[in-house]
Amino acid sequence: MEKTVLLKDGYIVLPDQTLTGSIRIKGEVIEAIGDLSPQEGETVIECAGCYFLPGGIETHTHLQLESMGTVTADDFQSGTRAALAGGTTTVLDFVSQEQGETMAHALERWHGKADGNCSIDYGFHMGLSEWNEDLKGEIASIVEGGITSFKAYMAYKDRMMVQEDEIYDLLEASDRLGATVGFHCENGLLIDVLVKRERALGHLSPYYHQITRPDEFEEEAIVRLGTVNQLLHANHHVVHLSTARGLSAINRLRDRGVRTIAETCPQYLLLDSSRYGTPASESFEAAKFIMSPPLRERRDQEALWQGLADGEIQFVGTDHCSFNFKGQKEMGRKDFSKIPNGAPGIELRMILLYSFGVDRGRMDINRFSEVTSTNAAKYFGLYPKKGILQAGSDADIVILDPRAEWTVSSAALHENCDYTPYEGFSLKGKIRDVFLRGRRKVASGSIVIDERDGRYLKRDLPFMDIR
Ligand SMILES: [Zn+2]
Numbered sequence: 003m004e005k006t007v008l009l010k011d012g013y014i015v016l017p018d019q020t021l022t023g024s025i026r027i028k029g030e031v032i033e034a035i036g037d038l039s040p041q042e043g044e045t046v047i048e049c050a051g052c053y054f055l056p057g058g059i060e061t062h063t064h065l066q067l068e069s070m071g072t073v074t075a076d077d078f079q080s081g082t083r084a085a086l087a088g089g090t091t092t093v094l095d096f097v098s099q100e101q102g103e104t105m106a107h108a109l110e111r112w113h114g115k116a117d118g119n120c121s122i123d124y125g126f127h128m129g130l131s132e133w134n135e136d137l138k139g140e141i142a143s144i145v146e147g148g149i150t151s152f153k154a155y156m157a158y159k160d161r162m163m164v165q166e167d168e169i170y171d172l173l174e175a176s177d178r179l180g181a182t183v184g185f186h187c188e189n190g191l192l193i194d195v196l197v198k199r200e201r202a203l204g205h206l207s208p209y210y211h212q213i214t215r216p217d218e219f220e221e222e223a224i225v226r227l228g229t230v231n232q233l234l235h236a237n238h239h240v241v242h243l244s245t246a247r248g249l250s251a252i253n254r255l256r257d258r259g260v261r262t263i264a265e266t267c268p269q270y271l272l273l274d275s276s277r278y279g280t281p282a283s284e285s286f287e288a289a290k291f292i293m294s295p296p297l298r299e300r301r302d303q304e305a306l307w308q309g310l311a312d313g314e315i316q317f318v319g320t321d322h323c324s325f326n327f328k329g330q331k332e333m334g335r336k337d338f339s340k341i342p343n344g345a346p347g348i349e350l351r352m353i354l355l356y357s358f359g360v361d362r363g364r365m366d367i368n369r370f371s372e373v374t375s376t377n378a379a380k381y382f383g384l385y386p387k388k389g390i391l392q393a394g395s396d397a398d399i400v401i402l403d404p405r406a407e408w409t410v411s412s413a414a415l416h417e418n419c420d421y422t423p424y425e426g427f428s429l430k431g432k433i434r435d436v437f438l439r440g441r442r443k444v445a446s447g448s449i450v451i452d453e454r455d456g457r458y459l460k461r462d463l464p465f466m467d468i469r
Contacts, residue, residue: 004029007440008040012049012401014391015056015371025054027397030439034393047442049401052434055371056389057091057122057398058352059378061265062241062319065095066115070342072333075324078119080418081348082456086121087416087449088349089433091398092388092459093122094319094378096129096153105130105140109149113458120456121449122438123398125382127184129153131161133168138175145179148460150383152176152183153241156223157190157294169230177236180463182381184241184265187223187248188215188295197339208288209278211338212296220295221247228255228262237464239263239381242321244270244295246305253314261466263381264315266306268347268354271318273297273423289331290421292341293321310373311365313469317378318355320347324419346419350410353429356402361430372468383462397440406432416449 007027014021014035024038040046066077076084078095085093095116099108105128112126128149130137141152154172155162164172169185176183196214200206205213224240228251231238243249243266252262269291275298277291291297309315323344325331334341352374359365365373379389386395408429412422436444443451 005043005045006033006041007045007047008038009047009049009054009399009401010040012052012054014054015367016391017368017372017376020367025391025399027437027440030397032391032393032395032397035391047435051403051405053367053402053404054391055089055400055402056375056391057400057436057438058089059375059384059389060085060090060093060319060348060351061317061378061382062267062321063093063095063348064321064323064344067098067323069323070333070340072325072330072342074344075326075330075419076322076346076348076417078116079454080416081322082119082121082124083449083452084349084416086436086438086443087433089352089400089402089436090348091122091436091438092384093124094382095124095126097126098129099131101131105137105144109144117458119454121443121452121454122456123459124456125384125459125461127151127153133164133172138171141175142179145181150181150461150463152181153186154183155186155190156227157186157188157193159190159194163190166226166230169227170233173231173234173236173238177234182237182239182464184239185227186242187220187227187240189219189222192219201337201339206337207283208286208292208334208338208341209281209283211292211341212275212278215294215296217245217247217298217302220245221251224248224251225255228260232258232260235261237466239265241265242267242270242295242319243306243315244298244302246302249305249309249314263466263468265317265319266310266315267319267321268351269293269345269423270298271303271306272354272358274300274303286332286335289334289341290327291345291423292331292338292343293323293345294343307359307364311369316373316381316468318351318373320351322346322348324417326420328420345423346417347423349415349417350422350424352400353431353433354424356431357429361404377468380465380468383464384459385465397437399437400433401435402431403434404431408432
């Protein structure tokens with residue numbers, strides 16, 4: 003008989019309740035949950051006082067991505083190792099199709115980077131840098147192959163930006179297959195105008211990045227996307243929502259019957275634009291926070307926390323896109339528009355949300371598990387294999403100790419980046435153990451099975467009925 007493992011006496015976090023009890027793992031799956039007594043020969047792990055959570059699902063990463071003349075600091079090895087240490091057991095990374103390239107070719111490139119290199123299970127979204135008839139001809143075979151979500155950009159003029167007629171056509175083609183499309187919502191034409199204007203004025207420090215991307219540009223793009231989608235009612239979502247204005251636009255669209263799913267990120271919940279300093283700042287430290295969309299105001303953070311708790315925002319990804327400060331961010335010392343955009347976050351996603359969300363009373367533990375795991379599993383076609391603690395599901399389990407207290411230091415993280423935007427943050431709660439399909443890969447906060455045994459996940463069609 004196959005040996006079983008009993009995770010004994012913790013708080014089992016389910017979507018609508020929390021039970022005190024145990025979880026039995028057999029092989030790669032959960033065999034039972036509830037009031038269980040140890041069986042003969044079984045490995046028993048004491049978990050009193052800890053939460054049992056479904057393994058985290060990270061919805062938004064750019065690992066090993068070539069961008070702005072350089073490549074991200076984290077590849078699939080370091081990125082997924084960091085994710086594992088932080089309680090994430092599934093990552094969804096963006097394939098980046100280049101202009102003129104087939105989706106099939108881009109996907110092959112991504113498998114070349116990821117296969118055999120991941121410490122956790124992984125799947126892909128198909129990121130598009132253009133939209134045309136050739137790509138439309140390929141979309142059915144991509145969905146057939148288990149990639150059921152696409153992504154398009156309303157920003158990055160000439161490099162990736164799509165406009166309303168293309169958005170309509172893409173959404174229609176995707177929806178006909180039952181797939182979904184995520185959109186980067188910012189007005190790319192106007193960003194370009196402002197970047198040119200600031201540079202012409204000699205405004206070249208990192209401070210000016212945010213000036214070229216005001217919150218109205220996000221709101222406007224969300225409304226424009228929703229206006230297109232009012233004609234189609236196609237599955238879609240807004241990626242990395244960053245503003246109160248954007249959220250209220252989504253809510254107004256919902257009132258008009260346009261169903262929009264929204265993702266936000268820890269940086270928009272926890273960091274604000276004071277990190278960019280002032281127009282007179284001599285320091286280049288602000289480059290660490292150059293990302294798109296940029297950091298916003300405190301009132302935006304509060305609106306996003308509220309939206310997350312209330313069911314207006316459905317899940318949290320990090321947009322992990324790491325560049326070292328030395329040598330990479332520094333490429334833009336003389337011109338903010340040359341600073342590689344992005345920041346690390348994959349390792350701290352779960353614990354930041356726990357510490358500032360649950361421990362600070364902004365959401366309960368059940369909502370926490372929904373926005374870090376269950377909703378993403380449903381929307382991205384992985385449920386109930388992933389995203390829930392129940393008999394028959396993969397034994398992807400996080401044991402979180404809510405009593406621990408610690409301070410973030412980039413030196414102690416597994417991310418391969420020379421800084422973290424969360425340096426010095428005081429956190430409550432720690433990821434104690436992590437199981438990937440029944441294997442205890444993290445024990446007492448340390449990676450104990452350091453193997454690239456992550457599997458590629460072919461995904462089902464999205465399930466839209468999440469809150
Ligand atoms: Zn992104």
